[in-house]
Amino acid sequence: MTSTLADSPAAGADTGPGRPGRRPVPVARILHMELVKQFSAWRVRLLLLLCWVGPGLLVFVIDQQSTLPSDTLFGRWMHATGWAGSLVVLGVAGTWVLPLVTSMVAGDVFASEDRLGTWRHLLVTVRSHRRIFAAKALAALTVIVLLVAGLALSGVVGGLLAEGNQPLVGLDGHLLGGGDAAGEVLLAWLCALAPTLALAAVGLLGSIALGRSPMGLLLPMLAALGMQVAQLLPLPVAVRLALPGYAFISWNGLFTDPRQLGPLLIGVGVSALWAVVATTLAYLLFLRRDFTNLNNDGAGRRTLTLGVLPQVALLAASVGVVAVATDSGGSGITQAKVQRSLATAFAHLYRFQQAEMRRPTVSEAQLRTSAACDKSEGLGPQEGPGNDWRCTVTWNVPGYNATAQAVYQLDVSANGRYIADGDGPVQVNGYFLIVDAGQPDPNPLWQLDGNVDLLDG
Template identity: 70%
Template sequence: MTTTVAADRAAGARRVPVARGYRFELVKLVSQWRIRLLVLACWIAPALFVAAVSQQSSLPVDTLFGRWMHATGWAAPLVMLGFAGTWALPLLTSVVAGDVFASEDRLGTWRHLLVAVRSPRRIFVAKALASLTVILLLVAGLAGSSAAGGVVAVGNQPLVGLDGHLLTPADAAGQALLAWVCVLAPTLALAAIGLLGSVALGRSPMGLLLPALVALVMQLAQMLPLPVAVRLALPGYVFIAWTGLFTSPAQLGPLLIAIAVSVAWAVTATALAYRLFLRRDFTNLAHDGSGRRAVTAGVVPLVGLVAATIAVVAAATGATGSGIEQDKVQRSVATAFAHLYRMQTRQLGRPDVTEAQLTATATCGKGGGKLAAQGPGNDWRCVVSWHLPDVEATGTAIYQLDVTADGRYVADGDGPKEVNGYFLVRTPTGDAPNPLWQFDGNVELLPSTRRKG
């Protein structure tokens, strides 16, 4: 009987549930002072930033939706999302996921952990889930704090989309929440890369920096005039493609493809990290990473994934070149102008007109007509024409466009000053610049299924 009880106790000691290991790893993470500071900063700093901007006369107009931060509180979480995708989220994943395994190497606690848990598989799952939980908590703080700060400081007002159409406060809130949910996909991909670097590189600081370095490389790549298929094959493209949610109809094609690519990266990098972790020799106290195996089992498969994704995206979408073409730019500018013209009409107290009555069109060229009207550049020039009911004369307005490689552009009014010059108009939230003076837009890079007109 005594032998049976002892055997049962020994068998029970060997079986440590994943849930218990997860709680243990989560407590270890949140007990670190740097993690606590990050949580505090993510839940407080965005609201303070929004409150500070609401008191300033100047706005971050070089950031998408920044020019609308005085008009509606729902611009704040989108401005914060642009900043987070560029800087905050890569750094957060580096600090959390990039150190979750390497910390055990620095402290020399692997043997104690293995004796307590008795299963490398459970250790990996518990650490991965704990780091994922902390990252989700940080992302929720960034989104919730910026949204709450914007609504409290500025108000629950409608939001102007990237094609000039007006979103109701409820629609703006829903789209902003959906945009933050979408960027969880590339965030998880960066976190998985962090896990892979933490496992493969051990005590080396490169494991901690790997997600941030990968994100930086992807950002630099997005600034280059890459083919559309290559651009969509990079997991960080969701940080750009979420803007398609704020056009009507929404540009969902690039966003869905980018999410699928990010999920594929997250799954692949996590599987590679898991495989390397199970093959590790924990008896070697001087272990400093897997060396050559990190390249063959980590880098090579991810490079192969990029190549395969490029081929699949190119074949599935038929996209070629930069995706920035004359007819797409003309259609985007004309649509945005028509929506914003109606907004200006209401603000100036003039009789309302519809987009169908305006029949706005745009004629755009590049380089003064000396260059092919395609590709990014700050030398785009568009002439917008429209008609008013019962007026025979055709109205025209000129815009200078700066189109970036990812399809975003800023249209700067170049006359006539009565239409798209700088002047203040009265709005429900106070005086604001003429909405036709400068506006942001987005060119759909994939072949459009919409009819012209």
């Protein structure tokens, strides 16, 4: 019974009106059976428990500590608002948790039948490769969406219980009220779902092509690791944005004003395209697989022709389209962009600092903030990532006919995110606390996070 014979009327496959043969099993019934299989597995139950309970507990416990994960995006604001905790969870999940989830679920949904030797029983019962593939893919999708929803909601609940619905400070220093923060956090998790589905499709492909081999299970994790390494390299912007994993990073643009939507939309679109292409390739491999040979638990040489080469071609095409559509080149990190971003963030946070110290409200027009930055002390090209950016911020002191300056050391990553460390004066940004009426408060200007739009001309 080859894959062709299994779907033929002679083998009792899908039959039309007037054709003899058994009535095909509905997809809904097969899907129910696959969901029972998924939720019966101990690893899926453990993942559900960890995803729905773990992030909330972790965020709540961290919020009770005096030391925060300030090296993590939004980690320094976990004592200020409950919305920061879910974003910290999202940053960690995009790096490790979501690739692991896709490996454990999608990477095993077909390979489990190879390990148990149940393909013949399943094919005889269902008699339709198409329905089996659809049911297994939908079952994996359902479980993955439940796991992602658990991560998002658990982190939100844990943060709100610990710190409440306080305003969230964005990446350029502007404040988002509780309602706005809730919407942006939800949208960020929805955007992260796109690269998760792309990895899940890669998992389906590996599960079919590699069968019982552990490499099929590890394929999404290896793909995610490869994309993370690539994001650390000094690659051109077009290559960086053409990788489906970039959407795990580009949600940062939702927390600037105005939003940096260009990289985000490209990242989500590329991820969606990869999900469709990888799922289609997995489907074609599944239809062509020979289930009569018990020694053959994979697609053989078709793995290269239908699995690897089309995705390499897709990556090359994506790079070309992004390069032409965005007219982008180089790293996307220039001196002018760094200066503009830091000046904007400083102006927003200076007003926030003044409000904490109960001083008169000032406007950004009154501050007239500007920044002058140089890389490597002005030697070499003034562009690109690195921890050797040094900036001097200048602003007009409200109420006085004078200007003031503050110095920052910047560590700019290849994806545009940077951390600015204050280097004086002490009363402005040189110490992590500000004291007002004997009461110490965190100094928002001591360290600040920012984001350079790689596509902003």
